[in-house]
Amino acid sequence: MTEDKRKAHLLKLFSSMSGKTKIVEPMKNIHGTLRDSDAIEREVALVMREIIEQGIFKTSLKPIQLAKLVTSFYAGKNDTEIARELGDEKLSKTVARARVRLKLFRDLDFRMPFDKERMEELIESGKTMKEVSEELGVSPSTLREYRHVIEEQEDPTIDPYIDRIRDVMEDRDLSEQMTRSATADSLGEAIDITEAELIDVT
Template structure:
């Protein structure tokens, strides 16, 4: 009851000041996002720049593109969709390799048409890639992609950087939860009337 009284008092205050009595934009418009996507991507891009500058892996993608890749991956987009977001659908293979290097795995990455242990044993046997691919019944290029997945899964070189990126993403998720919580209150504890959009009802 106290909250309802407070809301009525605030609405009456707006009416007295502006002559407008109806708020037509949700509180998300007023509060804004506590941490927008661009800010998150810029922070991730700084980490990506460190990774690239230290030579941990090479890619034609720029730091900000890698940051957008991470954001799009967590948004549920596939490699082709991510490449399209980056401006060129032909980058899908480049996106896939960078994604795997960043340990952003998909279930499909590990669905190999042969026994994984057998592949690893053959790769350690001293045989050439062509010989191993023939034994497994796949093309050398396909074998290289699967080998890349296993190598990156086991490589811990950039794990400290990936933990930092994970922290940024978790902070973003927390921020979004806080924003959603804030929008549940139709007026909130305080409203900036210069940002609230009103309509005349007179």
């Protein structure tokens, strides 16, 4: 019998014989000891408020929405999914621009349909954006999007705030790891208690 099946069998047998539910109580102590997702978002929102108040960048999104954007990005959501979580799928472009401004880059952000060095040469030559886009064979809006990515990547203004946000998110990852570990330990402890009580019963 595998370990998982053994545990399931013991739990079922213990419950049917004793009617006790106390063995799962250790897991209740886990919740509330580590920061939950709402607390994480509130911390990030405070940093976002500072960013906006300092005039570092402008967006129609509120601090708490920007915080949700960050946590959703770390959860693997794409821009459209994040916009839906904010309540409006039409916000996907707003989300994308804010995400890039916060240096939350995706690989796709750098898959430019033209040569980056060629673009920079054309811009430095004094050509207009329309002329540059025609030379590169892309629309002016596409050119602006990729220029935005490059500019934000190179701009250090927001970096101190980004570091603070990353610290919060790293703490969240640690909390999740601790929760998983504590849950596993509590289940193991519960099974040990079950086995001991079964021995007493028999």
